[in-house]
Amino acid sequence: MEALMPALDAVFLAPFRDMVSLPDFLIQVIWEGFVSGILYALIALGFVLIYKASAVFNFAQGIMVVFAALVLVSLFDMGVPAWIALILTIGVMGILALTIERVVLRKLVNQHEAILLMATIGLTLVLKGAGQLVFGGEPKTMITEELGFSTGSSDWEVFDGIVIFQHIDIAAAVIAIVMVAALGVFFSKTRIGRALRAVADDHQAALSVGISLNQIWAIVWFASGIVALVTGIMWGARSDVSFALEIIALKALAVLILGGFTSIPGAIVGGLIVGIGEKLFEVYWGPLFGGGVEAWFAYVLALIFLLFRPQGMFGERHIERV
Amino acid sequence: MFYREAGQFKTTYADDQALLPIAQDRVGLIIVLAIAFLVLPIVASDFFLSSIMIPFLVFALAAIGLNILMGYAGQLSLGTGAFMGVGAYSCYKLTTIFPDLNILIVLLLSGFFSAGVGVVFGLPSLRIKGLYLAITTLAAQFFLEWCFIRVGWLYNYNDSGAIEVPQRELFGLAVTGPHATPETRYLIILTIVAVMTLVAANVLRGRIGRSWMMIRDMDIAAELMGVRPLYAKLSAFAFSSYYCGVAGALMVFMWLGSAEVEAFDINHSFLVLFMVIIGGMGSLTGCFMGAAFIWVLPVILRAIPPAFELDILAATMEHISSIIIGALIIFFLIVEPHGLARLWRVGKEKLRTWPFPYAT
Amino acid sequence: MSTALDEVQTPLNDNTAVASEAAPVLLSVDNVSLSFGGVKAISDISFNILKGEVRAIIGPNGAGKTSMLNVINGFYHPQEGRISYKGKTRKRMKPHQAAASGIARTFQNVALFSGMSTLDNIMSGRSLKMHRGLIWQMLHVGPARNEEIAHRQFVEGIIDFLEIAHIRKQPVGKLPYGLQKRVELGRAMAMQPELLLLDEPMAGMNLEEKEDMSRFILDLNSEFGTTIALIEHDMGVVMDLADRVVVLDYGQKIADGTPSEVQANQNVIDAYLGVAS
Ligand SMILES: Nc1ncnc2c1ncn2[C@@H]1O[C@H](COP(=O)(O)OP(=O)(O)OP(=O)(O)O)[C@@H](O)[C@H]1O
Ligand SMILES: [Mg+2]
Numbered sequence: 001m002e003a004l005m006p007a008l009d010a011v012f013l014a015p016f017r018d019m020v021s022l023p024d025f026l027i028q029v030i031w032e033g034f035v036s037g038i039l040y041a042l043i044a045l046g047f048v049l050i051y052k053a054s055a056v057f058n059f060a061q062g063i064m065v066v067f068a069a070l071v072l073v074s075l076f077d078m079g080v081p082a083w084i085a086l087i088l089t090i091g092v093m094g095i096l097a098l099t100i101e102r103v104v105l106r107k108l109v110n111q112h113e114a115i116l117l118m119a120t121i122g123l124t125l126v127l128k129g130a131g132q133l134v135f136g137g138e139p140k141t142m143i144t145e146e147l148g149f150s151t152g153s154s155d156w157e158v159f160d161g162i163v164i165f166q167h168i169d170i171a172a173a174v175i176a177i178v179m180v181a182a183l184g185v186f187f188s189k190t191r192i193g194r195a196l197r198a199v200a201d202d203h204q205a206a207l208s209v210g211i212s213l214n215q216i217w218a219i220v221w222f223a224s225g226i227v228a229l230v231t232g233i234m235w236g237a238r239s240d241v242s243f244a245l246e247i248i249a250l251k252a253l254a255v256l257i258l259g260g261f262t263s264i265p266g267a268i269v270g271g272l273i274v275g276i277g278e279k280l281f282e283v284y285w286g287p288l289f290g291g292g293v294e295a296w297f298a299y300v301l302a303l304i305f306l307l308f309r310p311q312g313m314f315g316e317r318h319i320e321r322v
Numbered sequence: 323m324f325y326r327e328a329g330q331f332k333t334t335y336a337d338d339q340a341l342l343p344i345a346q347d348r349v350g351l352i353i354v355l356a357i358a359f360l361v362l363p364i365v366a367s368d369f370f371l372s373s374i375m376i377p378f379l380v381f382a383l384a385a386i387g388l389n390i391l392m393g394y395a396g397q398l399s400l401g402t403g404a405f406m407g408v409g410a411y412s413c414y415k416l417t418t419i420f421p422d423l424n425i426l427i428v429l430l431l432s433g434f435f436s437a438g439v440g441v442v443f444g445l446p447s448l449r450i451k452g453l454y455l456a457i458t459t460l461a462a463q464f465f466l467e468w469c470f471i472r473v474g475w476l477y478n479y480n481d482s483g484a485i486e487v488p489q490r491e492l493f494g495l496a497v498t499g500p501h502a503t504p505e506t507r508y509l510i511i512l513t514i515v516a517v518m519t520l521v522a523a524n525v526l527r528g529r530i531g532r533s534w535m536m537i538r539d540m541d542i543a544a545e546l547m548g549v550r551p552l553y554a555k556l557s558a559f560a561f562s563s564y565y566c567g568v569a570g571a572l573m574v575f576m577w578l579g580s581a582e583v584e585a586f587d588i589n590h591s592f593l594v595l596f597m598v599i600i601g602g603m604g605s606l607t608g609c610f611m612g613a614a615f616i617w618v619l620p621v622i623l624r625a626i627p628p629a630f631e632l633d634i635l636a637a638t639m640e641h642i643s644s645i646i647i648g649a650l651i652i653f654f655l656i657v658e659p660h661g662l663a664r665l666w667r668v669g670k671e672k673l674r675t676w677p678f679p680y681a682t
Numbered sequence: 683m684s685t686a687l688d689e690v691q692t693p694l695n696d697n698t699a700v701a702s703e704a705a706p707v708l709l710s711v712d713n714v715s716l717s718f719g720g721v722k723a724i725s726d727i728s729f730n731i732l733k734g735e736v737r738a739i740i741g742p743n744g745a746g747k748t749s750m751l752n753v754i755n756g757f758y759h760p761q762e763g764r765i766s767y768k769g770k771t772r773k774r775m776k777p778h779q780a781a782a783s784g785i786a787r788t789f790q791n792v793a794l795f796s797g798m799s800t801l802d803n804i805m806s807g808r809s810l811k812m813h814r815g816l817i818w819q820m821l822h823v824g825p826a827r828n829e830e831i832a833h834r835q836f837v838e839g840i841i842d843f844l845e846i847a848h849i850r851k852q853p854v855g856k857l858p859y860g861l862q863k864r865v866e867l868g869r870a871m872a873m874q875p876e877l878l879l880l881d882e883p884m885a886g887m888n889l890e891e892k893e894d895m896s897r898f899i900l901d902l903n904s905e906f907g908t909t910i911a912l913i914e915h916d917m918g919v920v921m922d923l924a925d926r927v928v929v930l931d932y933g934q935k936i937a938d939g940t941p942s943e944v945q946a947n948q949n950v951i952d953a954y955l956g957v958a959s
Binding site: 057103104107108111113114115117118119121122123124125126127128129130132133137247250253254257261289290291292293295296299300302303306307310320 | 642
């Protein structure tokens with residue numbers, strides 16, 4: 001009993017005492033978590049766009065982020081002005097979307113979702129190999145300032161301390177919010193957007209709007225290519241542009257479990273939960289385990305969550321039929 | 323002309339249920355085994371044995387492990403690398419705690435630890451299906467990787483953080499450690515892989531294997547026919563993880579000699595996954611084909627530039643092989659979802675009817 | 683025609699006679715209600731199935747017939763009511779327990795193991811009858827091998843009975859629909875059930891196929907005494923096969939009796955003509 005009390009204290013009480021005693025630090029930790037949560041959410045968003053319209057679980061979303069960022073940076077390195085490089089990169093993502101639709105997806109219509117998932121794993125390998133072949137494997141620096149983002153920071157004095165906000169992080173948050181809002185408008189107000197929603201429920205309905213399935217697929221892949229580009233810029237600005245991101249992007253899977261595969265708000269909420277949760281856990285509980293718990297927190301959280309709500313946060317429970 | 327089953331009539335169900343009902347296949351297998359056991363150890367170079375054959379056998383065994391789970395029981399796993407790690411670390415702990423225990427027994431025992439861990443991470447499969455299950459195995463992958471780093475006890479608190487394979491002998495012959503010859507290591511691993519493949523084939527064609535496939539194809543119907551999902555799924559996880567665990571132990575003890583956590587990272591999980599997809603899900607032969615292909619292709623590609631005195635970096639060839647493998651995965655999924663193994667079978671069908679392509 | 687099966691099948695129950703009034707009750711459903719969220723699929727239904735009879739369950743689309751079978755073999759759990767089977771009453775049962783106690787079924791939308799051959803599909807029905815443990819299976823010698831061969835023999839009997847020997851080694855996924863339904867019946871037969879639940883076994887079949895299927899069902903019932911609960915839309919088939927019929931509509935029981943009684947029942951006529959709604 002005597003030995004148990006300190007252990008219980010260390011797990012259940014001490015972290016909270018730490019939080020309260022240094023509130024400015026707590027705010028800083030939450031902010032850091034918030035920002036990485038937004039990046040997870042953006043990757044998850046790319047997944048959701050594609051899954052909603054085509055039931056393809058796009059494993060390649062992570063590598064698309066790296067790929068987009070690399071194209072952008074490399075074009076700039078070749079002497080193309082930043083903004084033109086940005087536009088060209090969007091063009092490249094468009095071509096990529098069309099190619100994927102033509103070469104891969106069109107051939108795999110109506111296949112089991114596991115087959116489609118594996119096809120995107122193959123795609124990941126191709127993009128990874130091609131990216132490294134063309135752009136080299138070493139990390140690159142994102143052209144943050146050239147694109148007009150401030151790299152400075154602002155201090156906020158609270159609770160006798162300061163919290164530092166990197167401007168790029170603020171920009172990331174704003175852009176993410178704008179992008180989600182734009183997608184919301186796109187899905188509810190435009191003809192193509194409504195068709196996209198329809199196609200998720202009923203392929204025939206979408207066809208009656210006069211848009212072919214192939215076009216819709218190309219569009220969603222293009223849209224998530226753009227989301228990938230934005231993610232890549234934000235991510236690159238915080239660390240650098242490298243293939244290591246691919247592994248981190250797997251955390252978006254955990255986000256999707258929390259938020260559901262088809263819900264845009266779910267992706268955002270899930271991303272924030274994972275981002276903030278893992279930072280808090282790492283900082284306040286990590287030392288108990290010897291640190292490094294960020295590597296698995298997201299997955300274990302998703303796993304525990306699944307055990308209690310297999311249908312996801314916003315999903316409805318349904319009974320299988322035979 | 324020669325590949326015919328004409329005249330080979332099965333008169334009993336026992337014959338019909340044999341592993342290789344066609345005589346030419348049996349002869350073929352015997353020839354392959356004879357080459358593997360008798361010819362290669364004598365004629366092959368040390369490089370060929372230790373850098374090609376041994377890794378190939380390790381990965382083939384791991385691929386069998388994953389294929390049992392994925393191809394036969396229909397449960398997706400992205401944690402193969404970590405399960406191999408559990409086997410490797412268990413083997414290391416066992417042999418350092420009990421140095422006198424026969425190393426073969428240690429190798430085979432270590433699989434039970436990964437089987438146990440596999441069952442624990444397989445528990446969620448009772449409530450979670452398909453893609454959702456992938457997340458469970460990812461949790462296993464990253465959590466176990468973390469353990470391999472943070473739990474110093476696992477590597478006996480070595481400063482390097484690596485497990486170093488000690489020398490172990492069998493009948494006075496060094497079989498592990500720096501003094502073990504490639505021939506010895508190769509023959510041991512070959513024997514283990516051959517026996518374990520036979521055992522897998524036996525299990526897969528019996529009641530238990532059938533119950534896995536029933537769950538895979540239609541879990542509801544399987545349960546309505548008396549298969550208990552709990553037993554079927556967990557036994558698949560246990561069996562599969564056992565194979566992966568032994569493969570991991572063999573990888574470190576018979577091939578690498580020492581290993582850190584990187585040897586069991588997620589990239590290795592994917593590597594084995596690719597072998598299964600390319601080789602063919604639900605095929606044991608495919609596991610060997612996939613392993614050979616994925617392991618040997620990069621080796622060959624790396625050897626091309628020097629052979630033609632081209633000035634291409636090894637890394638470049640690495641990237642090219644990544645593109646080729648990725649493209650092949652897509653190709654197989656589109657054209658031949660059952661992988662190399664099916665191509666092989668189709669090829670044999672053609673041979674059977676040659677030279678009359680329309681005779682059946 | 684079914685001599686092959688005769689040799690290997692040891693009838694589970696020896697009352698080969700068609701059910702009479704005196705036959706004991708095999709299964710009884712008492713006041714069962716089942717709903718999904720707001721939808722009431724079954725409300726307060728009671729009926730029984732006598733040992734050895736062919737009991738038809740009919741009704742318009744969405745009446746709750748399939749749900750009723752799902753309740754009987756434990757796939758759905760009713761909110762209210764009880765099920766008694768072979769004298770034992772239970773409120774909740776897992777599907778595999780139902781299977782172990784001798785209830786087998788086929789499905790409205792064929793639910794075969796699509797990646798397996800016809801032979802393996804039917805062999806899968808023997809799962810519960812095979813007992814050799816893992817070690818024997820791994821070695822596949824002696825008892826395990828003998829067991830496998832004995833069951834193979836049994837299954838070959840069914841294959842002959844259903845006249846599907848020519849597709850023995852084919853993967854079922856590619857078979858025509860009618861044959862798939864037949865394989866599914868074979869798989870259920872392999873379980874040697876006491877109670878066989880058939881969910882629209884003849885849907886989508888042509889006349890000839892229907893006749894074959896009817897013949898199999900009748901033979902199964904008369905030669906091996908298997909009790910059968912049958913959902914079927916084709917009234918002609920029901921009249922020919924069934925000993926008694928229970929009629930459902932909108933989750934309620936509207937009639938229960940012999941085929942001719944049911945056919946004359948005003949409620950039934952109304953339900954089928956859509957007057958009741
Ligand atoms: N798993 C489920 N979830 C939700 N509702 C269900 C489920 N299963 C059945 N239902 C509903 O219960 C009602 C009865 O369905 P059921 O399938 O039992 O009808 P049925 O009589 O078999 O019809 P049919 O002749 O079309 O096969 C229907 O309204 C159906 O939508
Ligand atoms: Mg029905």
